[in-house]
Amino acid sequence: MRQFRRLILVAMTSLAFAGSSLAAQKPVPPPAPENDPLYMRVVAMPYPPEAQILDGNGHRHSAFELYVTNWGSTPLKITKLDVNGKDDQTVLVSQSASGKQLAAMFVPIGGDGTKPNDPSLKPGQTGVFFIFVDWIPDQGDPDNFQTSITIDQHGERSGSGTIHTAALDLNQDDPIVIHSPLRGKNWLAANGPSNTSPHRRAMLPVNGLPHIGQRYAIDWIQLGDDGKTFTGDEHDNKSYHAWDQEIHAAADGKIVEVKDGIPENVPNSGKLAVQMTYDTLAGNHIIEQLNEDHYAAYAHLRPGTIKVKVGDTVHAGDVLAHLGNTGNSSEPHLHFQVCDAPSFPASEGLPFAIDQYTYDDYKLDKAPKPLLTIKSSHPMTKQEPMEDELDSF
Template sequence: MRRYRLLIFVALTSFAFAVPSFAQPSTAPENDPLYMRVVATPYPPEAQILDGAGHRHSAYELYVTNWGKTPLKITKLDVNGKDDEKIVATVSVSGKQLAAMFVPATGDGAKPNDPALKPGETGVFFIIVDWLPGQDDPDTFDTAITIEQHGERSGSGTIHTAALDVNQDDPIVIRSPLSGKNWLAANAPSNTSAHRRAMLPINGQPHIGQRYAIDWIQLGDDGKSFSADEHDNKSYHAWDQEIHAVADGKIVEVKDGIPENIPNSGKLAVQMTYDTLAGNHIIQELSEGHYAAYAHLRPGSIKVKVGDTVHAGDVLAHLGNTGNSSEPHLHFQVCDAPSFPASEGLPFAIDQYTYDDYKIDKSSTPALTVKSSHPMTKQEPMEDELDSF
């Protein structure tokens, strides 16, 4: 499956934490939390609930800094979601799976990274937890970190982070911003999605506004996103499709006038900055603390202005290829502030749509075949789903 690029400017940074002033012990006792000089902080402040692929999930990040004087390696993460003291969600990872979840501050989030930290280094673990079948929602997540320290002060042990509360509210329910068939949910929620790793430090604070974002790309009957010249926007099935308001609400930000990129050319029409990252875009306030953000719109197609009140289903604009975009598609996210980068991404649920179980034949006569279709209610599409609206 081709991967699609947008709004993926990943930069990880270390954080300043207040720690007590004390000397390290001169010996290296095992399982001594004082000896394991590690700061580990889950983020964001509350985990959210995601309904997708027929069951419940939560996503959060764990920022880890080595405050000691010797290198260390994290060998295992154990996460337990607890309802009172009952475990209702759990994940235990080590080895290659753990390396795939870890990104050091100066590392590449697109590949596995050895979860080792030199003194002063910081890294991030990207965590998604699935509920156990038939269980209630957890109230908190407890994260246990197994650590090996090497060098002059070698030893091993396990530390526990502060409990992370789970927001018990269900995801906001919206209508689809698109209509038609064969919409691929590229970079949609998963623990390997490029959106999932798109951490941006804004004013010293980490943000992942795209934590649950989707890049909507429309496929043709041959399984391709275009039908003729791949360097012509008009060749793409998604290009110029209508973008609809996902709910009633007020328009709080509009950007227009950015020219379209030449698709799959490796070049962008304008330099990427904080203001041009999303290209031409609209941000709509749905309710307090919930914003719908529509990115990469066709220039001159936006039909609303700041202050307008819109209703679910209203046409807002047409789909284009502007900003940090490699080909025509709609980047859509729900977030907690009226900003693509300076916000936290929130899960959402689409009221009704059809999930298509599909395969793409890549032979000399490529074809997209839908093997079966399934009506979905109040779910968010997951990565590389094919959906119809």
């Protein structure tokens, strides 16, 4: 609408001053009304199409992204982000971010997701805000999340205003309940669910769409009594406590994908045994269909230990393979995720809940000698371990 008016204004000005020297001058654009959204040329879209509920540490959580594109011709800066979780017209959850907190949530496309980034966008540039909402179960669950961003626009059209994005529905189903794929004590949920986990930022574009199959994934590593993951030679897989541990089916299901034959990496060497591609990223792996909408994916398995094939029906607790160090892996660990499609890259990550396990409150001492101390233990029911939790199964 604003562009159409401006074209008419230009035509009228040229006609009125035809034959004068003013006709050759560039028309002066009309002043932009304060907070006029027509001058805030921004596209902001939440993703994925539906948010999910995660239960962890006694709280409810949900992770989603907001893709923002500067569609205008002048730079802009996002100064604040607000998320309101609503049930009808009642706000049940409200979170705001600005300053350093906002910078920690933002990654420009092609930027470094391991550090905070200035939430500014040049003309034509796109960035992503990684949002991780949490609330107490007693508050009740919202029906949707409504996100808004406050913008400062610079250049010939300067000013500030607020963009309100479309509401993102929250799936009201509780997370799928599974059994732990591991047994034993001192399992650290490295890179588990949080807004700073590398899994949270692992966006992979496939067939033109962004996917984060690892949105709620965990890298399970096992600690020794000294708090280290290995004893002996750190460049020998056999030195690692997690290596060769049995991997168990997390639930009843059907095997839909199996990959074997990829050699193991030399741990902490900075090198990988094979080049990383779409097919080798997860190393030797298994994908199990749990139901119509949920798939359990087990990655980085030891070559030659996989005991199932595509089409097999398995039961919760069955041994599927042994833990290894293959694919995109620096040391032996089990990468485990639940997702909505039988693919590591081309899927959306879904939360899950382990039926029962023990949460260990711990501390790590480095001096006078390395030591892992369990301060207290707590039985957990139907929760997903969060980032850097220590658990026993």
